[in-house]
Amino acid sequence: MTLPSVLADNPRLDQWLNFATAGKVELATGRVELGQGVLTAMAQIAAEELDVALERITVRSGDTDRTPNEGYTAGSQSMQAGGIALREACAQARALFLDHAAQRLGCVPTELSVRDGHILHNGAATQFDYWSLAQSLDLAREATGNVPRKPVADYTIVGRNAARVDLPAKVFGEATFVHDMTLDGMSHARVVRQPNRGAKLDSVDEAAIRRCAQSDQFRPRRQFSGDRRRR
């Protein structure tokens, strides 16, 4: 089976999800929340495919060092491309956990199922869950695309309303928008353009700007305009 293209680009499963915190599943997505509800939808997809409660899911987003590279969040592609990749990654992880549990229990994976992260054997509880198994299961491996996905008819989370995960921070004024971010060593810059097309910079009172901006980073560029390209 061909992997979804975004998963093929970012095939290592541990780029997409981990079980490092007991009782929690941390997802990573290259998509960012712009109000479209994408983080909530990603959580729903993962909860559904992994058979865990939605409340167990946390979603990391907007950190390019620690999320799959999915390019832009644009073009209504987050679900179509990113959601499908995440779903496949979760299906693969679930299958690996069931294989691992079957070895430990001396049974076949088809006798196993998952209820809220706990492994059941022929419907009965076992001592295993994702988090205990994760101690000895390395997700730093590539997706293969050879596992069955949950049948849509069995869905109980996807397709139903879920509370937006991004909304609490927004009603308490805590949400961080791009221009609220403060990073180490960050500077602010402003390009001052000519007031009309074709205008040339005549002179600049650099000392006045430095006083006003309290900055020593002023960079006068005489021909910072389309004129340079035209020559």
Add this chain to the structure above:
Amino acid sequence: MSQTFAFTVNGRAVNVTVPHDDTPLLDVLRNHLRLTGTRFGCGLEQCGCGFVLIDGRPEKSCGCSIASVAGRSVTTIEGLATPDSPHPLQQAFLDEQAGQCGYCLSGILISAKALLDRNPSPSRAEIARALDDNICRCGAHNRILRAVEKAAARLRQGGRP
């Protein structure tokens, strides 16, 4: 020349030194006090996402100079309540899932609080009028109106203001 202004923000006395006395309150809140819940939208008093309460009245913080708030009391979204003990408006906005990108919400919650403080039983039309200066580009308006109605009802039943 730098000047220092004293005022109260969310119950806390602050002194802020700014280069100009016409520095907008919005800049002081966001840049000096790092209270970034109040948003910069247009900066021209057209969008409503920079609303704060000044002595209990809703004002657009981008249009208020720091000099004009000296000695006065400012309440921002951060001063409305906390996640541990949300204001009935905040709880109602969560219950009704009233918001998408959320950029307008701080201003809308402040405008709605000002409304409910002066009119505990607003009609839907009165709520819409009170929020007429608050633009929501995502289109969450109907949910927002329902949320304000729900909060008003809870406050009338004795919810904490």
